[in-house]
Amino acid sequence: METPYSSSQTYIDEFDPVDYYRTYYHPEEGAITGEWLHFALRKAALNSFTATTVCGVKGDILIDFGAGPAIYQLLSACKVFNNIITSDFLEQNRIQLQKWLRNDPDAFDWTKIVKFVCELEGNSDSESCKKKIEKLRRTVTKVLKCDALKKNPYDPVEMPQADCLISCLCLEAPCKDVESFTNALRNLKALIKPGGHIVIQSVLNCSYYYVGQKRFSCLTINKEQLEASFKEVGFEIPKLKIIPCTENPKTDIGNQDSYYFVHARKPCS
Ligand SMILES: C[S@@+](CC[C@H](N)C(=O)[O-])C[C@H]1O[C@@H](n2cnc3c(N)ncnc32)[C@H](O)[C@@H]1O
Numbered sequence: 001m002e003t004p005y006s007s008s009q010t011y012i013d014e015f016d017p018v019d020y021y022r023t024y025y026h027p028e029e030g031a032i033t034g035e036w037l038h039f040a041l042r043k044a045a046l047n048s049f050t051a052t053t054v055c056g057v058k059g060d061i062l063i064d065f066g067a068g069p070a071i072y073q074l075l076s077a078c079k080v081f082n083n084i085i086t087s088d089f090l091e092q093n094r095i096q097l098q099k100w101l102r103n104d105p106d107a108f109d110w111t112k113i114v115k116f117v118c119e120l121e122g123n124s125d126s127e128s129c130k131k132k133i134e135k136l137r138r139t140v141t142k143v144l145k146c147d148a149l150k151k152n153p154y155d156p157v158e159m160p161q162a163d164c165l166i167s168c169l170c171l172e173a174p175c176k177d178v179e180s181f182t183n184a185l186r187n188l189k190a191l192i193k194p195g196g197h198i199v200i201q202s203v204l205n206c207s208y209y210y211v212g213q214k215r216f217s218c219l220t221i222n223k224e225q226l227e228a229s230f231k232e233v234g235f236e237i238p239k240l241k242i243i244p245c246t247e248n249p250k251t252d253i254g255n256q257d258s259y260y261f262v263h264a265r266k267p268c269s
Contacts, residue, residue, distance in 0.1 A: 003208040003217040005176055008149070010216070011089060017069035017096045019212030023253060025070065027112040035247040036259060037113065040168060040201050041072065043241065043261045045120040048166075048199050049076040057197045057263075059163025061085065065146055065153070065188060066170025069096035071110055071136065073168045073201075075117040078136040081164070087146040087154070089174070097143045148174045148184040153191070164197040172202055172219040181219055182229040189233055195268040198235065203256035204242065210253045218254070226260060235264035 006014075022029050025037075050056045058080035064073060067086045074084055088094055099107040114132055118124045146153045148171055165188055175181040185198075192198060203209075204226070206218045221229075223242060230237050241261040 003215055006173070006216040008089070008147075008174065011173070014214050015090055015092070015211055015216070016214075017090075017093050019214070021069055021096075021108050023211055025072070025108070025110070025113070027109065035243075035245060037072065037116070039243055039259050039261070041075070041113070041117055042120060043201065044073065044076040044199075045117055047239070047261075048263060049080050056080075057164050057199070059196075061160055061162045061164075063087065063159070063162040063165040063191060065165055065167040066148065066173070067093070067097060068169075069093045069108060070168075071097070071100055072113045072117075073166060074136055074140070075114060075132060076121065077164075077166065078132075078139040079121075081139065084136075084140045085142045085144060085159075085162075086140055087142075087144040089145065089147055091145070094143050094145065101137050101140055101143070103137070148187065149180070151187055153187050159191055161193040162191055162196060163193055164199065165192050166199045166201075168201045169203065171200070172206065172221060173216065175219045177219065178221060178225050178229060181221060181225075182232055185229055185233045185235070189235065189266055192266045194266055196266050198262075198264050198266070200260075200262045200264075202260060203245075203254070204258045204260055206254055206256035208255060210251075218256075223260070226262065230262060230264050234267065236267060237262060237264045239263040 048057050060082050062077050062081040062084045064086040067088050114129050118129045118132055144154055171181055171184050175184055205220055205222055207220045208215050209218055242258050244258045245256050
C-alpha cells in the first residue's frame with residue numbers, strides 16, 4: 001500500500017514528539033535503539049567528531065538540521081564545536097529540545113544513549129556522562145525553526161555560515177522526490193562555509209515510517225541517486241558508508257533496507 005505524501009501541514013498536525021521518542025528512542029520501548037543508533041553514534045564518535053582520524057571535523061559553529069525532539073546526534077559533536085545551533089521544522093519538537101536543555105523534570109530521558117556514547121569515547125563512568133550532558137547543554141546556544149523546502153531554510157533569521165552541518169533522518173521526510181532532495185541539499189550548502197563539512201545520516205529505499213500509530217511517507221532514495229544529488233550540488237564526498245538493515249523490530253515501524261552515512265565537503269572555491 002502506497003503511503004500518501006506527508007505534507008508540512010500533516011507534520012504540524014500529526015507528528016507527536018512523545019510518540020516519536022517512544023517509538024524509536026525510549027530506553028525500554030524504543031524500537032531502533034539497536035542498529036540505527038549504534039551505526040549513527042559510532043560514525044559520529046569514531047569517524048566524524050574525533051581528533052584522531054583524518055576525517056575528524058571540528059570548528060566554531062555546527063548546525064543540526066531537522067533534529068526532531070532528539071539530541072543523540074550532538075553528543076560527540078559537542079566535544080569539538082564551540083557553538084551548536086539546533087533546529088527543527090516543528091514547534092512541538094523545539095519545545096521538547098528546550099525542555100531537555102533546561103533539564104525540566106518531564107524532559108525526555110537520553111541517559112542510556114549518553115552512556116553508550118561515553119563508552120564509545122572511552123569514558124563511561126557516571127561523572128563523565130554527567131559532564132557530557134552539561135557540556136552539550138552549554139554548547140547548544142540556539143533552537144531555531146528550519147524548513148528544508150525554503151531556499152533560505154532559516155528565513156527570516158540571519159545565519160552565520162557553519163563549519164559543519166549535520167542532519168539525521170530528516171531530508172527524506174519533507175522531500176517529495178529526488179529533485180526536491182537535491183534542492184534541499186543546495187539550500188543546506190549555502191549555510192556552510194567554503195571548505196566546510198556536511199554529515200548526513202539516514203535510510204535508503206524506505207517509503208514510510210511510523211510515529212506511534214501514524215504512518216508518514218519517506219522519500220525512497222537509493223545509493224546512486226544519493227551520490228548523484230551530492231555531486232550535482234557540488235559537494236565532494238570523502239566518505240560514504242552504507243550498512244544493511246538486518247534488525248527485525250517487534251512491530252512494523254519502517255521499511256528501509258539500509259542506513260547511510262555521508263560525509264561531504266563544500267569546496268573552498
Ligand atoms: C524522522 S524525524 C527525524 C528526527 C531526528 N533528526 C532523528 O534523528 O530522530 C523527521 C524530522 O523531519 C522534520 N521535518 C518535517 N518537515 C520538515 C521540513 N520542511 N524541513 C525540515 N525538517 C522537516 C520533522 O519535524 C521531524 O523532526
